[in-house]
Amino acid sequence: NMLKIIFHKDPERVGGGITEISSNGKRLIIDMGADMDKGFDYVEPNPNIDGLTIGKANVGAILITHYHLDHIGLLQYALRNIPVYMSEATKAVAKIMEKGFSPNEKDVSPYYETLQKTKIIPFEDFGKSFCPCEGFEVIPLRVDHSAFDAMAYVVIVDGKKIFFTGDYREHGYTGFKTKKLFRMYAGDADVIITEGTQVSRQSAGIISENKLQKGFTEICKKNKYVLYMGSSTNLDSVISMALAAKKTGKCFSYIDEYSEKMVKTLAGFAKSDLYQNWQPVERDVTKGRVVVCRMGNISYIKKFFEKHGKDTVLVYSMWNGYIEDEPKLQELEKELGDRFIKLHSSGHAGRELIQGVLAICGKAKVLPMHTESFAEFKKICRASRIVELKKGDEYVV
Numbered sequence: 001n002m003l004k005i006i007f008h009k010d011p012e013r014v015g016g017g018i019t020e021i022s023s024n025g026k027r028l029i030i031d032m033g034a035d036m037d038k039g040f041d042y043v044e045p046n047p048n049i050d051g052l053t054i055g056k057a058n059v060g061a062i063l064i065t066h067y068h069l070d071h072i073g074l075l076q077y078a079l080r081n082i083p084v085y086m087s088e089a090t091k092a093v094a095k096i097m098e099k100g101f102s103p104n105e106k107d108v109s110p111y112y113e114t115l116q117k118t119k120i121i122p123f124e125d126f127g128k129s130f131c132p133c134e135g136f137e138v139i140p141l142r143v144d145h146s147a148f149d150a151m152a153y154v155v156i157v158d159g160k161k162i163f164f165t166g167d168y169r170e171h172g173y174t175g176f177k178t179k180k181l182f183r184m185y186a187g188d189a190d191v192i193i194t195e196g197t198q199v200s201r202q203s204a205g206i207i208s209e210n211k212l213q214k215g216f217t218e219i220c221k222k223n224k225y226v227l228y229m230g231s232s233t234n235l236d237s238v239i240s241m242a243l244a245a246k247k248t249g250k251c252f253s254y255i256d257e258y259s260e261k262m263v264k265t266l267a268g269f270a271k272s273d274l275y276q277n278w279q280p281v282e283r284d285v286t287k288g289r290v291v292v293c294r295m296g297n298i299s300y301i302k303k304f305f306e307k308h309g310k311d312t313v314l315v316y317s318m319w320n321g322y323i324e325d326e327p328k329l330q331e332l333e334k335e336l337g338d339r340f341i342k343l344h345s346s347g348h349a350g351r352e353l354i355q356g357v358l359a360i361c362g363k364a365k366v367l368p369m370h371t372e373s374f375a376e377f378k379k380i381c382r383a384s385r386i387v388e389l390k391k392g393d394e395y396v397v
Helices: 088-099 175-186 209-222 235-247 257-269 295-311 321-325 327-339 351-360 374-380
Strands: 003-007 019-023 026-030 061-063 084-087 119-121 130-133 136-143 150-157 160-164 191-196 225-230 251-254 289-293 312-317 340-342 365-371 394-396
Touching: 003 365, 019 150, 026 130, 026 136, 026 150, 061 130, 061 136, 084 088, 084 136, 088 119, 088 257, 136 175, 150 175, 160 175, 175 351, 191 351, 209 225, 209 235, 209 312, 225 235, 225 295, 235 251, 235 257, 235 289, 235 312, 251 257, 257 289, 289 295, 295 312, 295 327, 312 327, 321 327, 327 340, 351 374, 365 374
Parallel strands: 026 061, 061 084, 084 119, 160 191, 191 365, 225 289, 225 312, 251 289, 312 340
Antiparallel strands: 003 019, 003 394, 019 026, 130 136, 136 150, 150 160
16 A cells, blocks of 8 residues: 655656656546747657556546646647546636647647546635545645646545645735645645745745736836737736736737637636726727737737837736747847836745745655756755655655
8 A cells, every 4th residue: 555656757847747646556647747948839749658648548537737838738648538627717728728829829729639528626616625536535725826726736645645736926916825725724744745946036036916017007107008928828917917007097908819818718717806807998099008919929019119119118027938948039129129128927936935835834745846956945944854756756655
């Protein structure tokens, strides 16, 4: 009767993870992540995991934490009869992406074509346990991240509690709940599997969503036209920009139907007032406008600058790594000079928050993943708690 945890991809790098928890021959998988560091054109091949992506299915269930490709991108390789669980909003986003376009305007449907068979965790069930497959009890927790409805999962199996954080933070609009939630549901965990994307970065150096909104508002005050290049699936930041437009009396619009549909769909799942009262009603463009763009809209952006250059700025509100990967973005940044403004709120926990979470789960063994450095974890936590796994290693709980 052995309870084991296996990372099917290297945990000491940021990006695509596939985590297996197995007991008595029963297997549960969390996330089917693709490697996103090879650029947007790269479609990763089948990882060839027996019983999960090749051979005869012998996995009880797959849990997806959220809709970013480094968590859902390899789902199309999962064998067809394995049930997949994700939140209602996550499925809705993936459905839009199925018909949508990636930033270089190539169809991304291979990443999302599996949705027809997806079983869903109903929205109301956050914080309530369910049984995705025999032997496993799971509690989905809704966490603050740059993806709406991102999940952490508490997995109870063989009398042990395993806490899988997924990607999380506390500086978004719902982040004030993070520690309280973890304390309530996972404080007594035996094992914590945590992301550490920003583990080497001071939390104080990370811009909060509220600060971002203030920054956007200042930019909107100073410039008639503001082009916003961000992810339309990052609802918090889109709303920050919409609120800035509202406060400065600007018209708020989208370049394409895809972004509009994505933002409105996500906002439809959101329950709090913040997510209800952000849309500027005024269509008057005399005070200027804010336009939501994507990376695929570079030709539109260039034309806009030719026409309204001196009154326009582009706000780039995404991870800087994309600029390094995309020559077109580098060229745009060079062309626009100081009219290309970078202002972004990270989707990930900083160092102090991770340290705080490890303290909350004080008796748990710590399995870091989705991080560039295991060594950094030893600086914020007793080294004897840290378990350093490589791809394919089995950790017996």
